[in-house]
Amino acid sequence: DLEALEHEGREYIMQLDVATGMRKHLAILAEWEYTANITKENEDKWIQVRVDLSQQEKRAWEETKMYRWQDFQDFTLRRMFKKYTQLGVSALPDDKYKMLMRSVSGMEANYATAKICSYKNASKCDLALEPDITEIFATSQDPEELKDTWVQWHKAAGARARANFTEYVNLYNEAAHLNNFKDVAEWWQSEYEVPDFEEQLAKLWSDVKPLYEQLHAYVRKRLRDKYGDQIVSARGPIPAHLLGNMWAQTWNNIESFTRPYPDKKEVDITQSMKEQNYTALKMFQMSDEFFRSLNLTAMPEKFWNNSIIEKPNDREIVCHASAWDFFDGEDFRIKQCTTVDYEYFQTTHHEMGHIQYFLQYRHQPYIFRDGANPGFHEAVGDTIALSVSSPKHLRRVGLTQGEAEDEQTEINQLYKMGIDKIVFLPFAYTLDLFRYGVFRGKTAPEDYNCHYWKLREELQGVEPPVNRTEEDFDAAAKYHVSANVEYARYYVSFLIQFQFHRALCQLAGEYVPEDFTKKLVDCDIFESVAAGNALGNMLKMGSSKPWPDAMEVLTGQRAMKADGLLEYFRPLHDWLKAENQRTGEFIGWESSKTQYC
Ligand SMILES: C=C(C[SeH])C(=O)N1CCC[C@H]1C(=O)O
Numbered sequence: 014d015l016e017a018l019e020h021e022g023r024e025y026i027m028q029l030d031v032a033t034g035m036r037k038h039l040a041i042l043a044e045w046e047y048t049a050n051i052t053k054e055n056e057d058k059w060i061q062v063r064v065d066l067s068q069q070e071k072r073a074w075e076e077t078k079m080y081r082w083q084d085f086q087d088f089t090l091r092r093m094f095k096k097y098t099q100l101g102v103s104a105l106p107d108d109k110y111k112m113l114m115r116s117v118s119g120m121e122a123n124y125a126t127a128k129i130c131s132y133k134n135a136s137k138c139d140l141a142l143e144p145d146i147t148e149i150f151a152t153s154q155d156p157e158e159l160k161d162t163w164v165q166w167h168k169a170a171g172a173r174a175r176a177n178f179t180e181y182v183n184l185y186n187e188a189a190h191l192n193n194f195k196d197v198a199e200w201w202q203s204e205y206e207v208p209d210f211e212e213q214l215a216k217l218w219s220d221v222k223p224l225y226e227q228l229h230a231y232v233r234k235r236l237r238d239k240y241g242d243q244i245v246s247a248r249g250p251i252p253a254h255l256l257g258n259m260w261a262q263t264w265n266n267i268e269s270f271t272r273p274y275p276d277k278k279e280v281d282i283t284q285s286m287k288e289q290n291y292t293a294l295k296m297f298q299m300s301d302e303f304f305r306s307l308n309l310t311a312m313p314e315k316f317w318n319n320s321i322i323e324k325p326n327d328r329e330i331v332c333h334a335s336a337w338d339f340f341d342g343e344d345f346r347i348k349q350c351t352t353v354d355y356e357y358f359q360t361t362h363h364e365m366g367h368i369q370y371f372l373q374y375r376h377q378p379y380i381f382r383d384g385a386n387p388g389f390h391e392a393v394g395d396t397i398a399l400s401v402s403s404p405k406h407l408r409r410v411g412l413t414q415g416e417a418e419d420e421q422t423e424i425n426q427l428y429k430m431g432i433d434k435i436v437f438l439p440f441a442y443t444l445d446l447f448r449y450g451v452f453r454g455k456t457a458p459e460d461y462n463c464h465y466w467k468l469r470e471e472l473q474g475v476e477p478p479v480n481r482t483e484e485d486f487d488a489a490a491k492y493h494v495s496a497n498v499e500y501a502r503y504y505v506s507f508l509i510q511f512q513f514h515r516a517l518c519q520l521a522g523e524y525v526p527e528d529f530t531k532k533l534v535d536c537d538i539f540e541s542v543a544a545g546n547a548l549g550n551m552l553k554m555g556s557s558k559p560w561p562d563a564m565e566v567l568t569g570q571r572a573m574k575a576d577g578l579l580e581y582f583r584p585l586h587d588w589l590k591a592e593n594q595r596t597g598e599f600i601g602w603e604s605s606k607t608q609y610c
């Protein structure tokens with residue numbers, strides 16, 4: 014009878030889950046060994062481990078299919094079976110599985126080890142993305158140096174990945190078909206468990222676009238003031254190399270010379286951190302202290318012993334920041350090439366947010382040890398960082414001195430947050446709209462670069478610093494394209510983190526709508542056990558329930574919306590509209606004069 018069959022099914026899936034935990038543990042160890050020491054030998058070992066495990070997964074998958082789990086009464090049991098019937102890339106035959114692994118590890122190794130020559134010293138050709146090129150983009154205000162560095166990096170990390178990327182697309186789509194998806198785009202979107210995910214992304218962008226256009230127009234004017242109208246036009250897109258970041262994804266590095274009220278005291282956190290002899294370890298300890306202040310879990314012993322928090326000088330590693338769950342309930346690690354600056358202070362909280370999520374859901378079955386959706390996992394650390402970056406908190410930890418907020422200082426603060434959070438959205442949207450088109454076959458290899466820049470111009474209002482051709486492949490010059498990491502998760506994160514932040518601030522008594530002594534912009538949930546407990550309750554769920562249930566636990570909302578972000582930035586939006594009116598700045602952008610199609 015059904016009762017007995019369901020009982021049998023439960024026994025089966027629980028032992029499968031334990032076996033899966035072992036397999037995940039072995040796979041993650043091999044991947045860590047490779048990305049923490051990039052050698053051919055370690056790559057071969059990692060791929061061999063993955064092939065062996067995929068054969069075991071295939072056998073388990075055959076068994077799982079024999080259960081009539083759709084008829085089971087127990088919701089959680091049905092959800093476990095549903096997830097286990099999705100085999101993933103292991104559905105590929107061994108030879109194709111290996112080819113797919115090699116094409117991705119080839120791109121990722123190229124990205125991690127790419128070197129370029131210094132613009133100022135053409136014989137010095139050992140510049141890596143971290144820390145060298147990142148430092149140039151953070152500090153240089155020489156358009157020629159920025160242009161040259163931009164072009165060299167996009168050749169070394171982008172163009173060189175084109176062949177591998179094309180092979181990866183074909184093989185990854187084959188795996189999608191074997192998992193009953195039309196293509197990888199549908200597979201990636203299925204992770205969000207809503208039928209209209211792509212429509213939701215478009216709607217959210219239409220909600221935020223008016224605010225973005227005002228900010229874009231203001232920044233373009235300030236850049237034109239600085240570099241002149243031969244370099245920055247009055248009505249065109251902004252040249253991508255002038256925004257303080259290789260991908261123009263966040264513009265915080267140009268804050269010092271574009272902020273609304275320059276006569277207000279400069280708030281240079283990086284400067285303060287260096288003056289106070291901050292170290293990478295201190296940054297991690299401060300982040301751990303914040304989470305503990307919320308009554309959340311302290312980093313375990315193995316975290317401090319096994320993490321890599323500074324770039325080693327004796328080997329090549331993947332420097333792009335990452336957080337690792339070793340699926341044994343006690344081994345959790347971060348790998349990043351920390352530099353002592355505000356940007357990495359934020360990144361440290363971002364990565365620690367991943368670890369805290371791992372810790373909170375570590376008692377779930379292995380199959381549920383995941384974010385409620387991929388955007389949730391990216392939002393935890395950033396939500397904490399919204400409190401950390403508040404003037405109140407920065408004063409609390411001694412990173413800024415000085416008076417409480419006045420109107421002008423508050424606009425400067427919102428501007429600093431806006432050139433980090435608002436400008437990121439069209440970038441993130443572009444990256445996966447581009448890849449959806451590639452996976453769907455709408456963008457053929459001979460159109461890769463043309464379609465990429467069309468989207469970047471249309472949505473982000475940026476243009477390449479020089480003409481581009483299909484010899485280039487600029488998309489792969491971004492880590493996540495070379496490393497096969499889906500990116501809509503960050504678009505989702507940068508919206509829902511404001512829904513989370515608003516709810517936590519109200520729980521902490523830090524934000525009271527209409528009470529001007531309790532403004533959202535100055536909320537700091539540090540030491541609020543009420544906020545921490547609510548956050549912990551959401552994180553403990555992992556992916557055991559559909560994400561609207563998780564979001565409801567913390568925010569009372571069941572949908573991702575732009576209202577949190579728009580509420581947070583309302584005063585800035587009003588200021589920008591008035592300022593752009595005052596200067597008569599053209600809002601939006603006409604098509605670029607640069608050739609790329
Ligand atoms: C810090 C990480 C590792 Se999950 C990251 O890739 N982020 C964090 C924000 C956006 C995105 C990026 O750097 O492009």
Ligand SMILES: [Zn+2]
Pocket residue numbers: 363364367390391
């Ligand atoms: Zn992340």
